[in-house]
Amino acid sequence: MRKKFVHLSDCDDIEMSKREVIDGRRVYVTPKGNTYPSITSILGSQPKPGIEEWKEKVGQDEARKIMTEAAGLGTKVHDLCEQYLYNENLICDDADAFSIFNRLRFMLGNINNIYCLEAPLYSDMLRVAGTVDCVAEYNGVLSVIDFKTSRKPKRDDWIQDYYIQAFFYAAAFYEMTGALPEQIVILIAVRNSFEVQVFRKPISEIDTYVDKLLKIMKLDPYICQQH
Numbered sequence: 721m722r723k724k725f726v727h728l729s730d731c732d733d734i735e736m737s738k739r740e741v742i743d744g745r746r747v748y749v750t751p752k753g754n755t756y757p758s759i760t761s762i763l764g765s766q767p768k769p770g771i772e773e774w775k776e777k778v779g780q781d782e783a784r785k786i787m788t789e790a791a792g793l794g795t796k797v798h799d800l801c802e803q804y805l806y807n808e809n810l811i812c813d814d815a816d817a818f819s820i821f822n823r824l825r826f827m828l829g830n831i832n833n834i835y836c837l838e839a840p841l842y843s844d845m846l847r848v849a850g851t852v853d854c855v856a857e858y859n860g861v862l863s864v865i866d867f868k869t870s871r872k873p874k875r876d877d878w879i880q881d882y883y884i885q886a887f888f889y890a891a892a893f894y895e896m897t898g899a900l901p902e903q904i905v906i907l908i909a910v911r912n913s914f915e916v917q918v919f920r921k922p923i924s925e926i927d928t929y930v931d932k933l934l935k936i937m938k939l940d941p942y943i944c945q946q947h
Contacts, residue, residue: 725805727834739840739851748849750842759850759888762937763881794869797821797909798853801867802837804828805854820869820909823916827907831865833857835899841892846933852889855901862901864889868908874917880932882906883921887929 738749739758746758796817801824803810812818834856842849854865864886886904894900906919 723829724807725834726832727806748840748842750844750849752844754842754844754847756842756847756849759848759885759933762848762933763885765936765939790869790871793817793820793911797824797869798838798867801828801853805831805834805837805856816911820911823914824867824907824909827916827918830859831856835862835893835897841889841896843888843892843895845895846888846891846930848888848892848933848937850885850888850892852893855889855893858903858905861903862899863903863905864893864901865905865907868906869911870908871911873910873913873915874908874919876919879906879908879919882919883925884929884933884936887921887926888933890923890926891930 740747740749740755742755745761747755747761748758749755793814793816796812796814797820800810800812800817800821804821804825805828810818810821812821831854834854836852836855838851838853839855840849840851852864853867856863856865858865866882866886868882883904883906886906890901890904900923902923904919904921904923906917908917908919909915910917
């Protein structure tokens with residue numbers, strides 16, 4: 721029998737920010753009218769030598785094709801996760817996406833008492849916003865949960881951006897609701913494999929990762945122009 725997930729109302733009681741695109745960058749406008757850059761655009765502004773080398777190796781056109789296909793597949797898997805956690809019928813016409821989701825499904829069974837799904841969060845203190853995949857209890861522990869897909873297995877030191885993003889969501893969720901998640905959980909379904917990687921970090925590491933975010937923000941030309 722399919723599990724029925726319990727949804728709590730914490731995020732229903734707060735005003736969310738709205739997404740817009742300004743000058744080619746995704747931003748969020750808060751209920752007070754403040755405009756904050758998205759966490760994904762901030763992290764995407766960093767130089768990534770490894771990715772640039774890969775693009776040169778496979779060719780720019782092929783790299784663009786691979787990245788577009790990967791993004792589309794990731795979106796479909798996210799949609800399936802959201803449908804499943806909302807106790808909805810699963811609708812997807814992509815067999816690859818459904819196959820990847822079915823691997824994640826077993827890990828999703830560890831989730832319950834869901835506070836929010838695909839919810840826009842923002843921090844007035846950090847002046848950043850973004851859309852969190854899920855805030856819920858994972859094995860009974862309040863967590864920020866992020867769903868990812870990958871062509872290859874990841875190592876912990878390769879996913880620092882994932883941690884920065886997730887810890888930002890934890891900080892924003894706490895600022896908006898007063899509830900502090902106790903951990904970060906990153907679920908990564910590896911394509912062409914039955915493997916689902918689970919990475920966790922305790923909330924005690926939040927200061928380390930918020931500091932990393934602040935350092936990145938100081939180097940972001942867009943943010944520098946806004947101040």
